[in-house]
Amino acid sequence: MQDYGSESERMEALYKKIYIESAKIIRNEVDKLKPDVNCRACTIPCDIQKPDIFSVFPPKCPYNNWQIKVISYLTNDYKSKLRVSKKSIMEKKKDYSCNKCGNCCKLAVSEFNPMQLKQRALRGDKYAKEFSAIYVPYESEEMAEAICPDFYNKLKELMNPNERLYFYYCSKLGADDLCSDYENRPDICKDFPLTALKILPDCCGYQPWHESVEKLAMSIKAREDLIAFYKNKIG
Numbered sequence: 001m002q003d004y005g006s007e008s009e010r011m012e013a014l015y016k017k018i019y020i021e022s023a024k025i026i027r028n029e030v031d032k033l034k035p036d037v038n039c040r041a042c043t044i045p046c047d048i049q050k051p052d053i054f055s056v057f058p059p060k061c062p063y064n065n066w067q068i069k070v071i072s073y074l075t076n077d078y079k080s081k082l083r084v085s086k087k088s089i090m091e092k093k094k095d096y097s098c099n100k101c102g103n104c105c106k107l108a109v110s111e112f113n114p115m116q117l118k119q120r121a122l123r124g125d126k127y128a129k130e131f132s133a134i135y136v137p138y139e140s141e142e143m144a145e146a147i148c149p150d151f152y153n154k155l156k157e158l159m160n161p162n163e164r165l166y167f168y169y170c171s172k173l174g175a176d177d178l179c180s181d182y183e184n185r186p187d188i189c190k191d192f193p194l195t196a197l198k199i200l201p202d203c204c205g206y207q208p209w210h211e212s213v214e215k216l217a218m219s220i221k222a223r224e225d226l227i228a229f230y231k232n233k234i235g
């Protein structure tokens with residue numbers, strides 16, 4: 001069985017590097033929006049020595065407007081650029097196809113248990129609704145591992161170790177490893193994999209696509225995480 005420990009370390013190190021680079025790029029964009037304010041001439045009571053985007057500025061300080069501009073820029077213009085990049089990644093997916101190995105039907109993973117998925121489906125979550133309609137929970141992790149040992153091992157190694165995982169199989173997979181209801185399969189099957197960072201079985205026909213766009217997909221994720229961070233701090 002393949003050891004995915006080094007793969008996990010590689011991905012972690014790569015994401016860390018990309019996150020640091022992305023943080024510098026975003027910081028540069030933030031600094032470009034900084035207004036030219038003469039603090040020495042300001043009469044508003046204030047203890048700030050070196051104004052920073054994360055400073056808590058007093059009311060009427062012109063730097064408040066900087067924070068508003070930054071949030072507006074990051075959540076509108078910058079996010080639009082990320083959407084274009086995401087679209088280009090999904091366009092590239094069209095160059096690859098499913099080779100009908102059946103692994104994604106035999107083993108699907110979720111951070112939610114069946115009850116949580118049903119609740120989410122009732123609240124209108126389309127993914128949870130489609131997932132709950134076809135996937136059945138394995139009675140035990142041992143059974144999931146026995147059916148797809150390599151993919152199970154890869155998921156366990158590469159997914160967040162602090163997260164509880166629930167394993168499922170599709171009730172519609174035939175004995176020939178093909179979908180028994182192909183014409184009526186839901187969108188989550190038609191569009192699989194839904195994101196470029198999805199962990200795939202090594203034999204999946206989309207694995208080369210995943211590898212070719214991994215850095216760009218990580219860079220988009222890092223920037224989205226950073227935007228959420230800025231929004232949380234100053235939004």
Ligand code: SF4
Nearest residue numbers: 098099102104204205
């Ligand atoms: S794992 Fe990939 S190649 Fe295998 S059935 Fe699913 S989409 Fe197709």
Ligand code: SF4
Nearest residue numbers: 105170172173179189
């Ligand atoms: S509905 Fe068909 S394609 Fe979708 S997971 Fe089940 S067997 Fe696979």
